[in-house]
Amino acid sequence: MKKRIIAVIVILAVLVALFFIGTGFQKRMDVVLVDYSVSEDGTEITLDVGIPTSTGYIRGFKDNGGGVKPHYLTFFSTFGGINSPIGAEHSFQLEPTSDDTEIYFNRPEGGYELILVKDEETGQWLRPSGIGEENNTIFEATILEIRDN
Known part of the structure; x- marks a missing residue:
């Protein structure tokens, strides 16, 4: 009887551990670009x-x-x-080369969405027209609501 109880406890512990570790390998397909900055020399975004x-x-x-x-x-x-904050980050660095031109974020159904594009004439990184404007409005409204409270 004691061996069965130990076996059940071990199995439950393994299942819980797999759940907690396994969630860290799930892809997030709803990530939005809130803001971005480019280093002066252009080697880091x-x-x-x-x-x-x-x-x-x-x-x-x-x-x-x-x-x-x-x-x-x-x-x-x-x-x-x-909803665990273990290891959570919101700021990430990307090191583009001088000939990089586009940055995409993953989306459902295996697709990608263009998030940033490098202007060929100026060399500046810009959001494509119409991309991100809706998301910025959502975040700005949330920030204003928090400040009002």
Whole structure:
């Protein structure tokens, strides 16, 4: 009887551990670009990202572009469960080369959405027309609401 109880406890502990670790490998497909900045020499872009829902956090990203242009970024949930802040970050650095031209974020159904594009004439990184404006409005409204309270 004692062996069965120990076996059940071990199985439950393994299942709980798998759940907490496994959630950290789930892809986040609802990540939005809140803000970004480019270093003066253009060798680093800081991406400030968020999610438009109240559930979940982001822990990191993987560049599926293989380190060459364009950059296809896939973001991942944090470890520890659906709404766990363990390892959560909102600011990430990307090191583009001088010939990089586009940055994409992953989306549902295996697709990617263009988030930033490099202007060929000026060399500046810009949001494509119409992209991100809706998301910025959501975040600005949330920030204003928090400040009012």
